[in-house]
Amino acid sequence: MKKIFNNKIAIVMLIALSLIACDKEFLEETNPNEISTDSFWKSVDDLTLGINAVYNTFKDGSIMLTGDETVRADLAYPGYGRPNTTNEYYLKTFNDASTSVNNKWQALYKGIFRANQVIEACDRLMGTLGSTQKEKSALEILAQAKFFRGLFYFYLHNSFNQGAVPIFNFVPATESDFYQPISTAETVRDFYIADLEFAKENLPATWELSNDKGRVTSGAATAVLGKSYLYAKDYVTAKEYFKSVINDFDYSLTPNIGSNFTTADELNSESILEINYSLNYKAEINPYAAEQTSSLLNFTFSSAQTGGYRSVYPACWLIMEYKNEKLDYSDERNLITEEDGTVRLRDYSLRTSYSIALVDDRDLEYYGATTAQKSIFNGKETAYWRKYTNWDITDNEKNISQSTPRSGVNVRVIRLSDVLLMYAECLIEGGNNDGGVDEALLAINKVRHRSAVQLLGLNLTGDYPANDHDNISYTAQSLMHHLMYIERPLELSAEGMAIRVMDLRRWGITKQRYQELSLKRYNVKDYDFVDLNGKNQTRWGSVLIETDEADSHPDLNEFEQSAENYNEAEHGYWPIPNSEVVANPNLYNNK
Secondary structure (H helix, E strand, C coil), rough: CCHHHHHHHHHHHHHCCCCEECCCCHHHHCEEEEEHHHHHCCCHHHHHHHHHHHHHHHHHCCHHHHHHHHHHHCCEEECCCCCCCCCCHHHHCCCCCHHHHHHHHHHHHHHHHHHHHHHHHHHHHHHCCHHHHHHHHHHHHHHHHHHHHHHHHHHHHHHHHHHHHHHHHHCCCCHHCCCCEEEHHHHHHHHHHHHHHHHHHHHHCCCHHHHHHHCCCHHHHCCCCHHHHHHHCHHHHHHHHHHHHHHHHCCCCCHHHHHHCCCCCCCCCCCCEECCCCCCCCCCCCCCCCCCCCCHHHHHHHHHHCCCCCEEEEEEEHHHHHHCCCCCCCCCCEEECCCCEEECCCCCHHHHHHEEECCCCCCCCCCCHHHHHHHCCCCCCCCCEECCCCCCCCCCCCCCCCCCCCCCCCEEEEEEEHHHHHHHHCCCCCCCCHHHHHHHHHHHHHHHHHHCCCCCCCCCCCCCCCCCEECCCCHHHHHHHHHHHHHHHHHHHHCCCCCCHHHHHHHHHHHHHHHHHHHHEEEEEEEEEECCCEEEEEEEEEEEEEECCCCHHHHHHCCHHHHHHHHHHHCCCCCHHHHHHHCCCCCCCCC
């Protein structure tokens, strides 16, 4: 026990001194070696170093856990070797000893400890700094620290143990301080909402200095608060927060959805909360360490032929929904002019093309060539993700960095399109308020129009009366069905912090969803193309089709074990990890 205690004290002391390094100047400070804590927390500069350490925690991949959370939902199949997989998150066989469960918990509490150090230091120094500007800077740092503590508890509350987790609102100083009992889910929620409200009131809407671009804002706090109330089914309150994000801040949808998935347009007008990565490399630590400045998601999501590990690729149902997305024929962005001057429609929607790579998509280059020329595809892998990859700037992921595998693509955690769709859900109150349908359609169609897909609702209505509509008279229930099964998964697939996992759970449809998907059947057909040498070739079994049982390929069946194994009590949330259960004798002693 003494050894555990000493290690924890050492970690807490070092946490205050570790700094972020990223592609913004405020994220490129050099880590001071072996600074004495007696000489630290004396000035605004020290507070700045401390809050940078909190940002550093935010880029730890175990917090988002993007690959595993995507596989844990209904969005993906876990890598090559289909149909054989032992992936516990896909199969729903994970438990409190699972690696990702432990890593996510530890990363979130590391961030909380770092934030608490900054908060305590701000509370101690504020009022003694000697100038109005320094006091203002300290208040902004305090607001950032409270934002992150609130955010990390929002993640814990919605990820672990039905929301009941230990609360730390102080920096542990003794061994017993580390052994905090779990608090009720309601207490945890009240705690993080107070932090986020403080951040909302004291953070700027935008940062004045360009070097501060990427810091958290009042708009980000408002969006997270809206999510919190939505997850609690308080549609009225959530709606007001989302309305504020939409109307009171300077956010706007990017003209091209693809701007949100690569390095080309990071921290753009649509981004509300974003994790900054860069190709800058910290040679003194392991290339795979959480403290690195770059991401490895490009290797998780890209194909083998483009340098990736294809550890996660889209589920068959999701591929088919992307393939079947209807174009707005009145929108000129859907017209492609061939070399001979002939004009044709796009093969797939812009949203589809920028989200996933399909073998027969001729309209968007993929690592400097066509998709068919760059990846093999086959009867078991008929699509790969574009999200998180560098398909637009290299011919192979391994060429991004010659020495170590890494990527500089930022992770967009909350986008305006997500807020617009959640706002629409609030307007129809989860499918129970027909009176909100018309306004909800306006919000949804803003997202759809950006990608030039067919709009929802009656012809000649809404903000875009001249554009193609599906001419359907929606009810709250039918529109909610569309949000759950079409709009949110297609717009936000594999994004944010477990967005799809939380959506399915809060709608109460997770097991039902796996059962429905386990009954779908698929097959493949071939695709002919011209290779890079000008020769006619065929990608055998590369085009996915949906079919019936008699004509299906059994290797493409999905979610059968998930449907059988999923138990809401065991798999709806991550369990408290065994590392915490073993180390904390007071965990369940909350009276």
